[in-house]
Amino acid sequence: MTFVLVVDDEPHIRRTLTINLRARDYEVEAAADGRSALQIIHERTPDVIVLDLGLPDLDGVEVLRRLRQTSRVPVVVLSARHDSDDKVEALDAGADDYVTKPFGMDEFLARIRAAIRRGASDEHDHFVVESEDFVLDFGERQATGGDGGEIRFTPTEWRLLETLAKKPGHLVTHAELLKAAWGPAYGRELNYLRVYANQLRRKIEPDPGAPVHLVTEPGIGYRFFV
């Protein structure tokens, strides 16, 4: 089921969008302000987010920026403002699309479909990785050790592990990992990677001193083996 998050402070709009989306068999959750939106996103990443710019607490663009630190979820921005500068700002902050109120429902739904289609490419969200030493369930965000005990990961550790596990056996460069786990603004903080690679190894490697799952490719990046 495709999961859509609608963020708008006007109850009327929230209601209209929710009803129309539910009628198309989307699973919809609604938030009235930025904080609760970020909260929901943290708990469960939506497949697409509909975001109004004029929010009571945080600015919509600010929500977008924070979101983009950690995620690539498609975001369709909604706004009453026709001002071109606002559009530019939102798009550069990481919005995928910008729809001006008032808008036709058909067009809106088509843009949502387009956004979901794009997002679907890199998120095989519900996949599970199993090995002798651990089971990683990326759909449920849950990990089990070889002895059956739960392994706990921090959000950043999990994001790293996920981008590595998406391409088992393949080289993933430093830059790719930093972008995926910390956001597009990070590119040179190699020490972060060293610290986290270390932490991951302690949790998934039988012998962290001689890693077999998380292998480093000197000067380039890392490689994950199931």
Add this chain to the structure above:
Amino acid sequence: MTFVLVVDDEPHIRRTLTINLRARDYEVEAAADGRSALQIIHERTPDVIVLDLGLPDLDGVEVLRRLRQTSRVPVVVLSARHDSDDKVEALDAGADDYVTKPFGMDEFLARIRAAIRRGASDEHDHFVVESEDFVLDFGERQATGGDGGEIRFTPTEWRLLETLAKKPGHLVTHAELLKAAWGPAYGRELNYLRVYANQLRRKIEPDPGAPVHLVTEPGIGYRFFV
């Protein structure tokens, strides 16, 4: 350099967009009809495509459909029609964004940036060189010997090998190799090359004393044979 393809039958629009994009340091190519657009795409995939719907030969939506059978390149559709149905059709055919003429250049450029940002899903060049004695996978940075065992190369060795392997059979001069592997400041450190050519031969030549893959051209440079 980011490569943008502009497809529009109106010379005036083509010119305006090309000039504005080039001013932002994009590499731009323009096509006036659908067939030549598909031709260009076939030769070299752009990072983003700007596509007008009203083309003289093929319909824009048709171009989009054919394109989407083979590629996921971001496409920004341009149209004079405000009609909602057209938007829906284009978006469902695979467009990433839909901009209605007339539009502000700032907004247009922001949408282009957004499209490029999404499309940049860091896939590296995936060229592979195979011979009896080894397989070199430059996308994965992985090398296998004739016996199936892994061959390990240091970062500098890879850079050298890559610049040589890009032109199999062709002469590559000392200066080219030094610039590619060590940077533009290096040009006279021939001894580096000797040391590394030596190391490479030990790893890829069946008989390092009589090299067949990495051949030296006295006084000029080296030549790589598959």
Add this chain to the structure above:
DNA sequence: ACGGACCTTGACGCGATCTTGACGGGCGTC
């Protein structure tokens, strides 16, 4: 305000890698 979980940042040691200089051999020229 307090405490805990998490993220950031700097320092340090070790091993791999790079740099540098020296030496010897093949080849052509004088």
Add this chain to the structure above:
DNA sequence: GACGCCCGTCAAGATCGCGTCAAGGTCCGT
């Protein structure tokens, strides 16, 4: 045959990248 040029070979020292650790700092919920 002697010399110079260019290349291959080797090994020692310098440097770099990585793993490791621990001390703040930040953000959150209680």
